[in-house]
Amino acid sequence: MRRSSHLLQVTFSLLISILCLIILFGRDEIPQIDPSNHVLTNIMGSTSQNRPQKPTTGSKEDFTWGRCGRNESVANVSGFSSLPGHIQDFLFYRHCRHFPMLLDVPDKCGGPDKSIDVFLLLVIKSSPLNYERREVLRKTWAKERLQNGLWIRRIFLSGTTGSGFEKRKLNKLLRVENREHNDILQWDFNDSFFNLTLKQILFLEWMDKNCRKARFLLNGDDDIFANTDNMVDYLQSLKDNSGDKHLFAGHLIRYVGPIREPRSKYYVPVQIQESDSYPPYCGGGGFLLSAYTAVVIYKMSQTIPILPIDDVYMGMCLEKAGLGPESHIGVRTAGLPIPSTKVDAFDPCYYREIILVHRFLPHQIYIMWHGIHEPDLKCGNLLS
Template sequence: MARILIKRWVTTRASLLLLGSLMVVYFLKDIKIVRKDDNPDLKIRQPTKNNSYVYSWPRCQQNISAANMTDFSSFPDFMKDFLYYRHCRHFPMLLDLPDKCGGADKSAEVFLLLVIKSSPPNYDRRAILRKTWAEERLHNGVWIRRIFLSGTTDSGFEKERLNKLLELEQREYSDILQWDFTDTFQNLTLKQILFLEWMERNCPNVRFLLNGDDDVFANTDHMVEYLQGLKDNDGSKHLFTGHLNINMGLVREYNKYFVPVQIYEPNIFPPYCSGGGFLLSGYTALVIYKMSQSIDLLPIDDAYMGMCLEKAGLDPTSHIAVRPLGLNIPSRLDGYDPCFYKEVLLVHGFFSVRMYFMWHRIHDPTLKCDVGKMM
């Protein structure tokens, strides 16, 4: 009897071990070791329920020595927080899309990648953009793809709810990159750099990018046509164009644009394009990322892009059809007249109802514009 029980126990134990081994193989089959030579602190990519990946980084610690900076105690709280964590460039990734561009080798098939900065609560904006200018589609024979960039907001239960919202969107649309850092104005530069790092790894050969906010109106069809018309530039050469700012002074007063002289002494920024929206080539995006590795982060993201370009010896250029400050339409005229917007590339300050209306009006085949009226 004892021998029979022992035999049954051995058989059961062997079966459990076999079952356990099969389960381990199943759950580990999608885990991939990333390039440790590029990122020595990066561990593994773990698959989530929606087949995205989470990057495992060590938690970045607060730099308490920042408090020794002259006048630090008088700075606004948002600037203190920025300075405490200014050195941090790697954060856990909550939502990822490693195959968004078809993989690194096929990423050249993406002609225009729409890179849209959006905070977790801005669901309505994302929903409208997916139905209008940010719709993923084939236009003029080339592909337009879309990505929203997000951090996290609030804390506790509210943070969990907003993260869940993005996760639900991800399951349906597969268009969100999210990192576990606080999504604030001062961290927009961090958001840009995190994206560029992601791009270098997952989408290095994309031809062109639109980098913009989720409250801009972008004529992406017109953008494709403009980019296709460039001479001798398929995205492999320098391009960075938008609303050009030259000799822009720094804000030393305590508002959201405040930059302490202690972290940036010059009184004027290098030339840069307004961050509401600008176009750049894939080549230039990767150059900016490379330059950023040796330039400390600043809390003004568009000016920081200009600093990276200056270091690389590249110039941003002006495009008259990029209007981040809006259009100067006389009050006697209808500000919703689509003829004002049919030929622009980008206008800042559009929200849901107007966005949806304008996108469909400029694509109305019966639309006729009086050129004289527009003068």
């Protein structure tokens, strides 16, 4: 009996020891959910109804949405296999409208209730690589300031570029910039020409939550020269519109349609859009709009499939809402025609009365901004 009791004690002790070893060494085998792990994030939120998590102010890569999986069924569309790779990629992910947010500035406008204090919000599309452009704009026309007693605020919109080490380095650059300037919204999608519409939609969603009462917006590229002094003067002069009525003004483009030439940057095949015509729209280099119109465009965008040409897409949203764009002579997204080759095409006298001109190099923007503000600038006959 005593021997049997001793055997039971030994057996029980052995079982306890084995159980402790399993617990001790098994802990390392339990997978931990790392919010920065792209594979797990993709598994956890791969449907088109990605579940949002609580957004955070980003000085690090904080994901607010799960990843969206590609739509394999589009491969069955007639002629799909003959399309260029970037067109195929666009169609695979066309339904994806929510991406992880890496950088956020939710208090840029002072919060949703105080955003009415922002008269003009400068919304500037910028690739992660374009550090020099952003720095020049911060010191020139996009400087945050009071103009005619009204607040101008600035925000840059960016995706991600590259992969691996390169992507991480560029993301770190934007984090450092944002820590210093508090002016970057960044999402984890490929920052490409065909994703400009996605960038616009993501911004409009952000604005609807964080800056809905701002009066007016300039929406433009980071290679434009904008005379924001004149911009404020023009917006102040509008009759009976303090941002609460429709405004969408820029370089008006009408009676055009999709470019069907595969070698063109703007190539849009019938698999993306069957119609051969576009609605009226304003050139995407830069345009002005009211907060009222921005909210309308956001609402319309929720029911219109994404088109990769972002300025045309804005026109589609306006058309669906029964609104239209208008022309403004001071917006020159196609460039400013100079009357003679014998004069300096960058004489500030040509630019002091305009609102916006597209395609400037960073040093040209810097020189021009200071040129038009020279106190002793005299503009006579420029052809003499």
